Amino acid sequence: MPRSLKYEIPGEDWRRTTVEAAVEGMAELFSPQLERPFEMVLEIGFGRGEFLLDLAAKEPCTAFLGVEVSFKRTLKMARKLARAGFDNVRLFEARGQVVVKDLIRKDSLREIWINFSDPWPKDRHAGRRLIQPDFVRDAALCLVSGGTLHVATDDVPYAEQIDPVLASEPLLENAFAPERWLCEVPGRMHTGYEVEWREAGRPLHFFAYRRRVALEEG
Numbered sequence: 206m207p208r209s210l211k212y213e214i215p216g217e218d219w220r221r222t223t224v225e226a227a228v229e230g231m232a233e234l235f236s237p238q239l240e241r242p243f244e245m246v247l248e249i250g251f252g253r254g255e256f257l258l259d260l261a262a263k264e265p266c267t268a269f270l271g272v273e274v275s276f277k278r279t280l281k282m283a284r285k286l287a288r289a290g291f292d293n294v295r296l297f298e299a300r301g302q303v304v305v306k307d308l309i310r311k312d313s314l315r316e317i318w319i320n321f322s323d324p325w326p327k328d329r330h331a332g333r334r335l336i337q338p339d340f341v342r343d344a345a346l347c348l349v350s351g352g353t354l355h356v357a358t359d360d361v362p363y364a365e366q367i368d369p370v371l372a373s374e375p376l377l378e379n380a381f382a383p384e385r386w387l388c389e390v391p392g393r394m395h396t397g398y399e400v401e402w403r404e405a406g407r408p409l410h411f412f413a414y415r416r417r418v419a420l421e422e423g
């Protein structure tokens with residue numbers, strides 16, 4: 206029998222709606238818990254949330270935005286956050302594409318993390334993959350100069366698609382050049398899915414692209 210979903214949040218509920226973000230602005234959603242100025246970091250597709258919880262624990266004065274398309278995963282993460290007692294994370298049940306296009310101010314994020322987003326392996330579904338030129342342009346615009354977009358995948362055809370899409374975005378430069386990606390990044394925390402992929406011996410691909418520092422005109 207499937208286990209029933211627990212809806213009650215054992216503490217503060219840090220889920221916010223996209224309407225709240227649009228009306229108030231992302232940074233406002235961290236008032237009054239975080240003192241300004243603070244840096245902002247986004248994770249898209251946090252899944253079971255291990256990676257985001259780890260980041261948030263290590264940097265209590267940084268504002269973390271967690272975006273997940275699944276209602277159930279967002280609810281479960283809200284319960285975990287409340288139990289952990291963190292006040293520096295805000296959660297959104299939304300598509301990452303919408304958040305970077307419409308809800309995050311340009312030049313405002315220090316980092317964006319996209320870990321093992323769905324590869325949509327069937328050819329006819331390839332258009333649903335998250336890493337596409339328009340999305341990457343929107344994400345790059347959200348980064349501050351020198352800010353980093355991190356992408357990880359265990360899927361070889363998806364890695365081969367991600368590589369030229371990231372490399373073709375003029376606002377970004379490859380932080381791992383001359384390598385296209387790394388198979389290991391020392392010190393990087395393993396995500397929930399990554400632990401499973403490692404045990405299964407799947408090949409891992411880690412990309413990191415920095416927003417180029419804007420040159421002053423004149």
Ligand SMILES: C[S@@+](CC[C@H](N)C(=O)[O-])C[C@H]1O[C@@H](n2cnc3c(N)ncnc32)[C@H](O)[C@@H]1O
Nearest residue numbers: 250251252273274275300301320321396397398
């Ligand atoms: C394979 S899981 C990986 C979860 C986690 N990042 C990890 O590495 O353990 C992919 C997650 O991304 C979420 N996701 C897929 N497409 C998304 C999108 N467009 N926007 C936000 N979340 C998305 C899925 O619901 C799922 O939880």
